[in-house]
Amino acid sequence: MLNEQIITDYLLGHLSEAERVVFEQRLSTDPVLRKEVEELKQVWQMLQNTEADTDSQMDEAFYKALQGEKILATTVVKLSPSPWRQYFKYAAAVAGIAITFWIGRQTAPIQIEYRTIAAASTPSTPPPTHTASLQEAESTEEDFSNTKIPHKKGKQESIDQQIASLRKEMKMTQELVILSLLKERSASERLKGLNYAAALNNPKPAVIQALIKTLREDESLNVRLSTIETLERFKQTDEVKKVLVNQLARADEPIEQSTLIETLVRMRVKESLPVFEQIQKDEKVDESVRILAKNSIGELSMITE
Amino acid sequence: MTDEQAMYAVSQGDLDKAAILYERYKKSLLNFFLYRQHDRENARDLTQQVFLRMLRYRHTYREGASFRTWVLEIARNVFFDHLKQNPTFSDLTEIPDVGDTYDEADEQHQYLHQALTQLPDQYREVLVLSRFQNMSYEEIGQTLGLSVANVKVRVFRAMQKLRDLYFDVSSK
Missing domain, CATH: 1.10.10.10 (Winged helix-like DNA-binding domain superfamily/Winged helix DNA-binding domain)
Incomplete structure (x- = not known):
């Protein structure tokens, strides 16, 4: 081993007892080496002695922040009950198949959908030779039926019910897939989940809560940005507005801050004004974000209810 | 309880365990920043940011990973961000004059x-x-x-x- 490495081991206390004794013997016979090591030892010790201690102000700030984080965490836990989690992977597998089926149904021409159901309910009817309409299917049905109009209406209602329940089921599985994707480790999978979520019309509260959780906790900036966009598409409840304002107060990436400011202005959330003002004054914040905050204060203040 | 066990508990939602890590690491982190620049106020602020990021990104901690290297990575990022946000800041800050009392x-x-x-x-x-x-x-x-x-x-x-x-x- 080189001299340099042994001296480092000696100074940092990484030599074994036997090695240390041998090295100290060497030091006693080599005055040049001894002088070198003593000087280095002196500097190393000084370095250790100059270390600063923490103070109560620092402790106070940390425990306050911890308390705040605990309150936030409790809210999130209450909103997303954990028993769901264990079923996500199974639900995702089932939902994968179901989604394929659903997409097929959505993309197929509507006439085919009716014909299929009508044919299923009248197995002895020969298949129509041209694009069948609902009326045709119904009139065929009429021939086989003695209870004409009431029966026709009953059938129609039952078909409508079947379609409605199918759609409901599809929506549920879609929501399960989204919830499951948002928990994936890979950021691209989570982005996929957000894309699916963006296609929903009126998502269940659980989906919104999962999006809120993603916005607060996701480590990937891209995922957080996409979550902001998705949340903006849905019904803009007070809770969503509040979450976006809080997120702006916490965010430290300039892109995230700008996106949030722009979104809050589009959503006309006046409650965000104090945070905008805070950002505008904060010298640690990126210059472009501060200018945007300043302009947005003007824009938002001008909006009248 | 090892650092890793404490951090794993934090990542699973037991936030009280973060206090253990804070007590163990606060001095090292404060000095980590003081070695690079001498403003104590700044060093204190940066140390605080490390712990805040530790709490906020707790879900990214993987069980069994060395906490020391994980938190050090956060500290280095905090410091780089600090340099980015303060482009005029140099870590060759002048040493404050201690006056006659030294x-x-x-x-x-x-x-x-x-x-x-x-x-x-x-x-x-x-x-x-x-x-x-x-x-x-x-x-x-x-x-x-x-x-x-x-x-x-x-x-x-x-x-x-x-x-x-x-x-x-x-x-x-």
Whole structure:
């Protein structure tokens, strides 16, 4: 081993007892080496002695922040009950198949959908030779039926019910897939989940809560940005507005801050004004974000209810 | 309870365990920042940011990963972000004048910090890491992308350089 490495081991206390004794013997016979090591030892010790201690102000700030984080965490836990989690992977597998089926149904021409159901309910009817309409299917049905109009209406209602329940089921599985994707480790999978979520019309509260959780906790900036966009598409409840304002107060990436400011202005959330003002004054914040905050204060203040 | 067990508990929602990690690491982190710049107020603020990020990104901690290297990575990122946000800031900040009240220890302290600010970055970094929670050579090597032998040689040269700078500054 080189001299340099042994001296480092000696100074940092990484030599074994036997090695240390041998090295100290060497030091006693080599005055040049001894002088070198003593000087280095002196500097190393000084370095250790100059270390600063923490103070109560620092402790106070940390425990306050911890308390705040605990309150936030409790809210999130209450909103997303954990028993769901264990079923996500199974639900995702089932939902994968179901989604394929659903997409097929959505993309197929509507006439085919009716014909299929009508044919299923009248197995002895020969298949129509041209694009069948609902009326045709119904009139065929009429021939086989003695209870004409009431029966026709009953059938129609039952078909409508079947379609409605199918759609409901599809929506549920879609929501399960989204919830499951948002928990994936890979950021691209989570982005996929957000894309699916963006296609929903009126998502269940659980989906919104999962999006809120993603916005607060996701480590990937891209995922957080996409979550902001998705949340903006849905019904803009007070809770969503509040979450976006809080997120702006916490965010430290300039892109995230700008996106949030722009979104809050589009959503006309006046409650965000104090945070905008805070950002505008904060010298640690990126210059472009501060200018945007300043302009947005003007824009938002001008909006009248 | 090891650091890793505490951090895993935090990542699973037991936030009270974060206090254990705070108590164990607050001094190391404060000094980690003080080695790089001398403003105590700044160092305190940056230390605070490390713990806030630790809490906020707790879900990204993977069970079994070394907490020391994980938190160090956060600290380095916090410091780089700080430099990015303060482009005029230089870690060669002037040493504040301590006035008439300083004693010999203060003087020594001042010289050492002056020497530290003049130390090339690569040397300062390796010294800071060797002082950070007694990190092993392997961990330092992992962080800096060096072999264990190279870490030892660099620590030695950093100390030599620091000594030369110290004697140079104090003899002026």
